[in-house]
Amino acid sequence: MKDNKPNLITKPNTTLNNKTGPWRTSRPVTDYNICIGCALCSKICPEACIAMVDVPDKPGKKQPVTDYDYCKGCALCVHECPVKAIKMVADY
Numbered sequence: 001m002k003d004n005k006p007n008l009i010t011k012p013n014t015t016l017n018n019k020t021g022p023w024r025t026s027r028p029v030t031d032y033n034i035c036i037g038c039a040l041c042s043k044i045c046p047e048a049c050i051a052m053v054d055v056p057d058k059p060g061k062k063q064p065v066t067d068y069d070y071c072k073g074c075a076l077c078v079h080e081c082p083v084k085a086i087k088m089v090a091d092y
């Protein structure tokens, strides 16, 4: 059956097809000199598009990396960061 509902999740295993990045008018940018790697932004993101990844030169340390294909620019991560390491910048 043809699906006439673009941008809605109507079938199992299709959430990755629903890219929410184009909704965004500004994007979060992290200052890694301020970030303490607490992972709160990663946990709070409603799109689950912030991954905590290993820092190459610092064993055991992790830092957030945002997948902009799915970041919708809601700025929740900015508001929740305890050390104000994330800023929104104009995107389009």
Ligand code: SF4
Binding pocket: 028, 044, 045, 046, 047, 048, 049, 050, 066, 070, 071, 072, 073, 074, 075, 076, 077, 078
């Ligand atoms: S702006 Fe919103 S969607 Fe984008 S990374 Fe932050 S919490 Fe997630």
Ligand code: SF4
Binding pocket: 030, 034, 035, 036, 037, 038, 039, 040, 041, 042, 063, 064, 080, 081, 082, 083, 084, 085, 086
């Ligand atoms: S919430 Fe702030 S300090 Fe914590 S990992 Fe995210 S950017 Fe870094």
